[in-house]
Amino acid sequence: MRYSVTAVVLALAICSLLSHAWAESERVFSAQGCRYTLPGPSWEWVDEAEVPHGVFMARDDTGLVMTLIVQPALEGATIGSEFIAGLERGARKNDLIVKRGSRKIRFKGVPCYQMELLMKSERKTAVNRIFIDRGTIYGLQLIGTEDHVEDHPAFEAAMNGFDFLQSTGSAHAPQTSTEDENESSLEKMGEQFAKLLTIVFLVGLVIWGVQKFRNK
Numbered sequence: 001m002r003y004s005v006t007a008v009v010l011a012l013a014i015c016s017l018l019s020h021a022w023a024e025s026e027r028v029f030s031a032q033g034c035r036y037t038l039p040g041p042s043w044e045w046v047d048e049a050e051v052p053h054g055v056f057m058a059r060d061d062t063g064l065v066m067t068l069i070v071q072p073a074l075e076g077a078t079i080g081s082e083f084i085a086g087l088e089r090g091a092r093k094n095d096l097i098v099k100r101g102s103r104k105i106r107f108k109g110v111p112c113y114q115m116e117l118l119m120k121s122e123r124k125t126a127v128n129r130i131f132i133d134r135g136t137i138y139g140l141q142l143i144g145t146e147d148h149v150e151d152h153p154a155f156e157a158a159m160n161g162f163d164f165l166q167s168t169g170s171a172h173a174p175q176t177s178t179e180d181e182n183e184s185s186l187e188k189m190g191e192q193f194a195k196l197l198t199i200v201f202l203v204g205l206v207i208w209g210v211q212k213f214r215n216k
Contacts (some may be wrong), residue, residue: 029055032070033134033165039157051203052196065143065204066158069196073137074189079104079111079130086190087113087130093191094198096120100148107131108164115197116150122205125149128197129159137189138162139197143204 026037027045032055038044039060046057046065055068077083084104091099100116112131119126123146130139142149142158149155 027056028165030165032068032136032138034068034138035163035165036068037161037163039154039161046207049203049207051200054200057204057207059207060154063145064149064152064154064158065207066161067141067143067200067204068162069139069141069200071137071139071193071196073132073135074185075135077132077137077186077189079113079132080186082184082186083132083190084113086187086192087115087194088190089187090191090194090198091115091117093195097198097201100125105129107159108162116148117201118146119201119205124205126201126204127155130193130197133164137193139193139200141197141200141204143201 024045025043026035028035034055036056036058038058042060042062043058044060046059049057049067051057051067051069053069053071055070057065057067059065088099088102091097096119098118098120100118102113102115105112105114107129108131110131110133112129115128115130117126117128118124124143125146125148126141126143127150128139128141130137132138140159140162142155144152144155
């Protein structure tokens with residue numbers, strides 16, 4: 001009987017630990033109207049990282065680093081030609097980064113612009129998925145090695161860890177646009193967001209370096 005009780009206690013303890021681990025694998029960001037689930041047991045949250053407009057950062061034990069940033073969008077902003085032009089200009093202005101490619105896709109049911117980048121000095125690649133919903137610009141960035149990170153087996157799993165909270169309303173109150181709002185405002189918004197993504201790339205490389213040192 002004593003052994004049976006011990007077995008039950010151990011089973012309950014294991015279940016509790018597993019439940020805790022599962023709860024830690026998902027985080028809900030109510031203010032930003034989204035959640036993120038870590039793609040697998042090799043991933044962990046990087047709570048010590050400080051990223052402008054950052055919502056979260058996570059990494060795995062192979063050197064992948066995932067970050068989400070958000071920023072309020074101008075009223076009525078979409079992934080249109082003016083906003084994309086600003087993103088492209090912002091990416092070109094940084095001498096450390098080369099754009100490898102870009103395309104328009106749909107992600108989580110909304111229009112999305114995917115930009116593939118290379119950090120020249122470190123030979124590291126990144127993919128940004130930028131989309132606008134509920135008055136907010138979202139930027140998901142995954143950093144990998146010099147091999148194209150979009151070809152990594154875990155790429156889609158890492159991206160699809162993101163999801164919207166369907167029951168929420170506007171994540172942020174959109175910035176109010178005036179009647180004289182024009183294309184240049186949308187381009188400026190895109191350029192500013194591209195600059196933020198560049199900073200994220202640099203911070204992500206630092207996190208990658210720390211992970212590499214820890215694995216030695």
